[in-house]
Amino acid sequence: MSDKHRIECLYLSQEDLLRAGCLDLRLAMDAAERAMLAYRDGKILFPEKVVQIFDDATQERINCLPATLLPEKVCGVKWVSVFPPNPEKYGVQNLSAVIVLSEIEKGFPLAFMDGTLCSNMRVGAMGGIAAKHFARQDSSSIAFIGAGEQAKMHLIAMKAAVPTIEECRVSAKYEHEEAQFVDEMTPLFPELRFLSAGTDPEKAMSGADILVTATSAQAPLLKAAWMKPGTFYSHIGGWEDEYAVAEQCEKIVCDDWETVKHRTQTLSRMYKDGALKDEDIHADLVEVVAGEKSGRQNDEERAYFNAVGLAYVDVAIAHAMYLRALEAGQGQTVGIQETMIFQHEQLADWIRI
Ligand SMILES: NC(=O)c1ccc[n+]([C@@H]2O[C@H](COP(=O)([O-])OP(=O)(O)OC[C@H]3O[C@@H](n4cnc5c(N)ncnc54)[C@H](O)[C@@H]3O)[C@@H](O)[C@H]2O)c1
The missing domain is CATH 3.40.50.720 (NAD(P)-binding Rossmann-like Domain)
Incomplete structure (x- = not known):
């Protein structure tokens, strides 16, 4: 079977990112500054986020925030859960997130990665940039x-x-x-x-x-x-x-x-x-x-x-982290598909009719 239709992406856990040296606020601040300037120049697609609130009183929610960095030819989405009662109720963190990055030549995924580190670093990076100036x-x-x-x-x-x-x-x-x-x-x-x-x-x-x-x-x-x-x-x-x-x-x-x-x-x-x-x-x-x-x-x-948070900045920081992790050889390549659906030789055995 040829590899032509194989699709794979890099799986990056939080620990992979940390080992690769991604807890680097200068990396995040540089990426955030570039992204803000690119957005202003119309080089970033930034559609409305999708919000699903499960409890109006506690604001427990999961949001889906996409953005595309046109110069880098990368489209990403942050899938972020915010559950404010978590620390007091369960002794666990309030916010958790994952990020998917795709290239936009064929539209295939590049990475599936932890987004909590990136999300928290974005908040810090924006504060850090403001502090540099103010x-x-x-x-x-x-x-x-x-x-x-x-x-x-x-x-x-x-x-x-x-x-x-x-x-x-x-x-x-x-x-x-x-x-x-x-x-x-x-x-x-x-x-x-x-x-x-x-x-x-x-x-x-x-x-x-x-x-x-x-x-x-x-x-x-x-x-x-x-x-x-x-x-x-x-x-x-x-x-x-x-x-x-x-x-x-x-x-x-x-x-x-x-x-x-x-x-x-x-x-x-x-x-x-x-x-x-x-x-x-x-x-x-x-x-x-x-x-x-x-x-x-x-x-x-x-x-x-x-700052309220601009999710295209998260995607820009995630992309910078992905490149650093790739260079550091961190993460695990995972297969998404080996070939197209109807080219699987065992399909007749696997199908349920
Ligand atoms: N601006 C942004 O882009 C952005 C992004 C993410 C989170 N946030 C917000 O940042 C805030 C903190 O998030 P976190 O993840 O660090 O939450 P966390 O639950 O980890 O920490 C919350 C802190 O608030 C303190 N606190 C609560 N009530 C207090 C009071 N009355 N007096 C003094 N301290 C009090 C708690 O002691 C705790 O230390 C949240 O409101 C969250 O929604 C903002």
Whole structure:
């Protein structure tokens, strides 16, 4: 039998990606910057996502998010589950994802891969790019409300973007989450000084140079008074800060303001309540990456960054990871088909009529 109709793809588990060196926030930031510029130039197809919500109260859902990178000739889809009750109910992660990549010459699959790593790295990478432009480049302290998966990845991204960080303070709903954050992050950054705030957000956040909120709460946890001049704030979750936080920031930047304003984040709430207008937004991040809008202009500015997530960036990061894994010889080639359906010699034995 000829191999002409054989279709195979590379199966990449999270561990394959990690072994290949894909937990590299610079790789992710470069891919994200290229993708944002390509999207603006019309080189990315980005249709509407498909959303299936299983519980309106808890927002348990599975979303299907496709995108095509035309210059790379790659089409991908992220299949992502978000089950917010998971950590408290089952002690397991909230978000899990898989990604399929296909080439667009014959349309055959290239890879079936873990998407959780990529998805969390995308959130970190966008925050990292924003920090490169809006955090003080002598920032020495970072502080978190929320100590979950996004918070951990954000620390890696912020260290990549602002290497001068020396101290990391963390507050969460429970002390054991803070302890787990410190336990898991200390081996990655032995040079950092960690401080658990004993669930006191003010103790963590007050006066830090970089603030991150990454919580599953829907409450105004971060107070404006805790944010000194010159601070960079990365907002990851839903409603996490009082309106006065954004109101006192000289620069508000989003991944895509048109998308953010129709969601349920603090900025979206402010927009719906008339507390924030289009002209209050300094820029979408791509305008800063392209050099069309300014980054930080002095040491006193407070900057606010909010991203809702652009799935074409996930596909771009996944593709960069796939190429790195391929080069590193990681993963397993799996067959999808050996030949076309009616060319299988045993088909008469296999058919059920
Ligand atoms: N912006 C994006 O693109 C994007 C992408 C993925 C996830 N998210 C959002 O990021 C948030 C965090 O996600 P995760 O995967 O890290 O979740 P997680 O469940 O791993 O962590 C949530 C954290 O929030 C903390 N928390 C909850 N209520 C709190 C309170 N009242 N006070 C202090 N801390 C509180 C918990 O202690 C925990 O540490 C979620 O809201 C998620 O929807 C955003």
